[in-house]
Amino acid sequence: MAISHGYIELADSLSSCKVLVVGAGGIGCELLKNLVLTGFKNIEVIDLDTIDVSNLNRQFLFQKKHVGKSKAQVAKESALQFCPSANITAYHDSIMNPEYNVEFFRKFMLVMNALDNRAARNHVNRMCLAADIPLIESGTAGYLGQVTVIKKGMTECYECQPKPTQKTFPGCTIRNTPSEPIHCIVWAKYLFNQLFGEEDADQEVSPDTADPEAAWKPEDTAARATASEKDGDIKRVSTKDWARSTGFDAVKLFNKLFKDDIMYLLTMDKLWKKRKAPTPLDWQQLEDSARPQEETPGSGLKDQQVLGVWGYCQLFQHSVETLSSHLQEKGEGAELVWDKDDPPAMDFVTAAANLRMHIFSMNMKSRFDVKSMAGNIIPAIATTNAVIAGLIVLEGLKILAGEVETCRTIFLNKCPNLRKKLLVPCVLDPPSANCYVCASKPEVTVKFNVHKTTVLALQDRILKERFGMVAPDRKNCKTFFGYYYYLCVVRLHELEHDVEFEVVGEAPDKAPTPPSNQEEANSITNGNKDSAQPSTSSKAEDDSDDVMIVDSDEEEAASSATAKPAPSSGTKRKHSDAETGETSTKRPRTTQQSSAAADNDDDDDIIALD
């Protein structure tokens, strides 16, 4: 087919330019296929992961025989089949490896993210800003998806809008007063680490005597004294050591965790004034009154069955035995790492969480449901990824054709909106003036207790974890790749209990109230452990493409007729939404503006004809 004018240049640029795809999973596979068929000839793809059987429902470049192999490598081989003359380079590596420095990124005309976690997205965002390369960002979750373009100086960067950090729960909720299944699941994962894995001071499972709600008095009650004596004052002995001393005896473990510790909690009576008190379990009693579990054959998956209490007691015992023998096999000083796909590890968390749920009067959950929550599983299908990958390429073509102003953020919804649209484009916002990543003089202020925070904690929890710095230089306070950050140290002692630090301009780092359904659905498309999308409550739906203006005079007339809200109003609205917890308009409004625009357009469409 003959191609005219500017499209020849575009076709040339497709075959000569180099592009980078970060991630070879759900979006990555579809994207690689699209790039190859569109005519891109020089593609590099990077992914640190290997292929799992659960990937095969959507990551179609992989087959069963490839399970265990490198995603990037196999993706390259499969994609080459579609166009053997393409040049594809695969890296089985993490994009956060310092080897992929600014020079590496500068090789590319375009970078496309196909990631599933925020840390990597933050990192690639910063690298693309440093190298000044356009970045196409995207994400999917279930039926929902989104694509956006990030161009230094022109658009918001990925970190311009503060995103809520991953949901964490206060220690006392986990240790003393769980009220939701997720609290019990988090507790069970902590327990796994305390017994079999890397012990972490932030992952205590025993009752928290310092709970301010308990209004604890050192003058103890008889029960507390008894409990302490029984366990040999466990605070001085690590949980793992204590367990080892009992030979990982499941029954002893059970009675300590689900009976003694609960009885201890009961003595903190202030906690139970307004809450339903927990009921301790006794192994012997449960065994004596156990009845054979009724099987409901066929109707659901095996994993979807909810067992009885005794069933979970047995599962607990069995998994403890398996895990402790794994641990012993590994030898002295060994540690296990929790993995949702490791059956005994998953069994253990299922059992422990359910026993705790039962104690605290919650309905128990099936292994299937526990796995979703414990493993942060995001449901996924092929078609959503296919649509998003298609949109990524369309945005990419606009960039290569030099038409970045026509790029949009596009949302893929589950149901059509009032205008019957499933795909909703929005105009891109300009960069945020005080973004600590892309502003010309990036700066952020953090409050923390100078006396209580160690330098290591400052580095690990604040610089690395919170701000995503890969290799902060302690001496000069700058990151490896040349971003300068100025930390204003404020001596503050009144941070709330359980709050380690506070970034000025944001709410303290605590568990937020559960978001409305819409927000939560919108906010998980950025992947596992992410809590928000680039916020769009300020964005107007892009109406300008509805009417194609031929004459340039009319173009101005029409744009003023389509009333768009000023970008500056965005920030304010967004914060108020978050604070009041309203169902936010993070998906852009469509009704009012669009119908107004449509009515006004009648006169604007007169085109002079000879």
Place this chain on the structure above:
Amino acid sequence: MIDTIEKEDPVISEEEAAQYDRQIRLWGLDAQKRLRGSRVLLAGLGGLGAEVAKNLILAGVKGLTLLDHEQVSEESCRAQFLVPVTAQGQNRAKASLERAQNLNPMVEVHADPDRVEDKPDDFFLQFDAVCLIGCSRDLMVRVDQLCSQRNIKVFCGDVYGYYGYMFCNLGQEHNYVEEKLKVVKPTRDSNDGPEAKKAKVDLNETTMVKKTASFCTLKEALEVDWTSEKAKAGLKRTPVDYFLLHGNEKCQFIKQVKKYKCFSVIYVILDSKPLAGFFCVENSFAGIRPMSPPSTKFHGHGHAAFA
């Protein structure tokens, strides 16, 4: 037919549970069972057809029949990814079979080299759903008529450059369920947590609500009288390209004289009234972009979103 599917093979194997895990967590086990009991026909293995084939096979239908009489051309391998570059001259459906099957060995994939127009009525009746891609209007109307009466779901579609359409007829009485969040009523002894004092939306619990929808036939859709008052009222929300794409007999195309740089202007006329205007970038893979006609006498017109 779909309602009886559950009786076939109700037990999902461990292999299936592991492979389909992420989608079962989205649309539920019941939906997955229905998929794995359905047989689907896919006619037309061009670029769009290959994508549909991939998506259906990955979803785990029971069987998929690839029907295409066309031969693989040099362009075929660039249009779609199921046909190997070495397969020129072969039948397109047969050439797509191996890669299609490898996408998911648990699906029975067949290739049929016949013309879809030559198939007798009862050929279509063996399926639970049929997808007609790039087919003629007459064929689509015929198959739609035949299938929708027997609760066989019909999907039609095609693409042209940046444009495309999809039509579906799920029957006059299509039953489905919608997932809605459960509202937890406040009770003293609420089992979901000791602190449930107020009614809240429980994000973990959902309930299925039964619903019914009614679809019109393709014939009915094509025969809509766009000059009627009722239809005109709906025009605002009807994409202009709808008319271009379905080539209604009542629409005539007039190529306008004015040429702007490298494009020409085309108008869609309905009963001698200008309905829609397009400007066409000549010979370009960018396709066509819509615009509104010059006449202000026309009441209401549709807008198209061009992403």
